[in-house]
Amino acid sequence: MELRHLRYFLAVAETLNFTRAADKVHVTQSTLSHQIRQLEEELGQELFARVGKRVVTTEAGQTFYEQVVPILRKIDQAVGSLKEVPHDLRGELRIAATHSFNVQLIPLCLSVFIQRFPLIKVVVEELSGDRISEELINGNLDLGISYRPSVPRGLRFEPLYNEELKLITANDHPLADRKRVRMVELNGLRMTLLTTLFSTRQMLDECFAAAGARPQIVAELNAISPMIELVRRTDLCSIVADNALKDEPSVRIIPLENPTPVRTPGLLWAQQADRPAASRFMAETIRQLVMQGQAGADKTSRKHSPGISST
CATH class of the missing domain: 3.40.190.10 (Periplasmic binding protein-like II)
Known part of the structure; x- marks a missing residue:
């Protein structure tokens, strides 16, 4: 097992896509696939599995990932500490x-x-x-x-x-106390979303279609902050990422599933x-x-x- 095997494994585990992982580590997809197979043969464990068109991490792969991440982090820190940093950079x-x-x-x-x-x-x-x-x-x-x-x-x-997008509602919304919501349950739900010019909205529309849901889009905005404020003040719901929410009062965050929107x-x-x-x-x-x-x-x-x- 060589260091490159660990970096290739980490790239696939983080992207769950062999094409993207190959781009990240600057090798061809066939080379990456071959290296992952070598690693799996050496470990005697299958690290990834295909579910339909998706790549998922196996239980063994997840365990291996949790052990590999801190190892590579320490290696990168050690290498970085040896590089001269130009503190007077202008x-x-x-x-x-x-x-x-x-x-x-x-x-x-x-x-x-x-x-x-x-x-x-x-x-x-x-x-x-x-x-x-x-x-x-x-x-x-x-x-x-x-x-x-x-x-x-x-x-x-x-x-x-990878980050999940989640449903947000006001505290008094009927869905506010739910632990999870299936995408199909958004059918007919009054919502505010980004306009269709945004790639995030296009991805959400694909998720709605896959679930057979047609929410009622009452308001389309081109910014997230006013969208969150609208949710707080009305019965509308929305879908945003956690990192778009900063100390937002009176807003509930609920995970979505079947499918889970991921960016x-x-x-x-x-x-x-x-x-x-x-x-x-x-x-x-x-x-x-x-x-x-x-x-x-x-x-x-x-x-x-x-x-x-x-x-």
């Missing part, structure tokens, strides 16, 4: 993020980054996913934090993690452009903080049984 870093990440993740990453590199001026914009892609291609941005673009168009996408956030940059040092260091800061956050979330989920949470 210049300007131009990044953009969608609203979901601009609420919590970006301020957290900036607080760490500007302490480490105080001479770099960071310019942050909140843009839609399509605008981020356009600005990266046009050379107006160095780094983007968004969801996987439907058409890469010369962009490199590095997945960070893949990640880092975006222009494939052909030379990446400035500041962009690389910011990307590394984001990776580390996301990994820490995911590890903390995993610990919390193991301590508490699933249920309704409120913010």
Whole structure:
């Protein structure tokens, strides 16, 4: 077993997609599949299984994943500690993020980054996913934090993690006390959602169709904050990611299933452009903080049984 086998395994476990994982570790899909088979033969365990068109982690694969993550983290930290970091790095870093990440993740990453590199001026914009892609291609941005673009168009996408989208309601809504809601139960439900121009809305429409549900879309908005406020003040429901909610009073969060809507956030940059040092260091800061956050979330989920949470 070699280090590359562990990195290939981790890429598949985090993306649950061999094509995306191959892109992430910069090998062909056939090479990645062959390496995973070698690893499974050496371990004598099947790490992944196919359920229809989906790739899922087996019980053995999940156990192996929990052991591999801290090992690779320590290796990366050891390698990183040997690299010289130019603390006197200067210049300007131009990044953009969608609203979901601009609420919590970006301020957290900036607080760490500007302490480490105080001479770099960071310019942050909140843009839609399509605008981020356009600005990266046009050379107006160095780094983007968004969801996987439907058409890469010369962009490199590095997945960070998978996130569930969940139903939100006011505290007095009939569904507020539910532990879980099936997508089919949203049929006829009064809702507010993003407009159809957003890739997230398009993905939700596909989930509705797969479940045979036709919710009553009363209001379409192009921003999440007013959508959450509308849910708080009315009988409307919505579907958002946890990271879009920050200390939101009078809102209940309920997991969805059959199917569970899932998005893949990640880092975006222009494939052909030379990446400035500041962009690389910011990307590394984001990776580390996301990994820490995911590890903390995993610990919390193991301590508490699933249920309704409120913010």
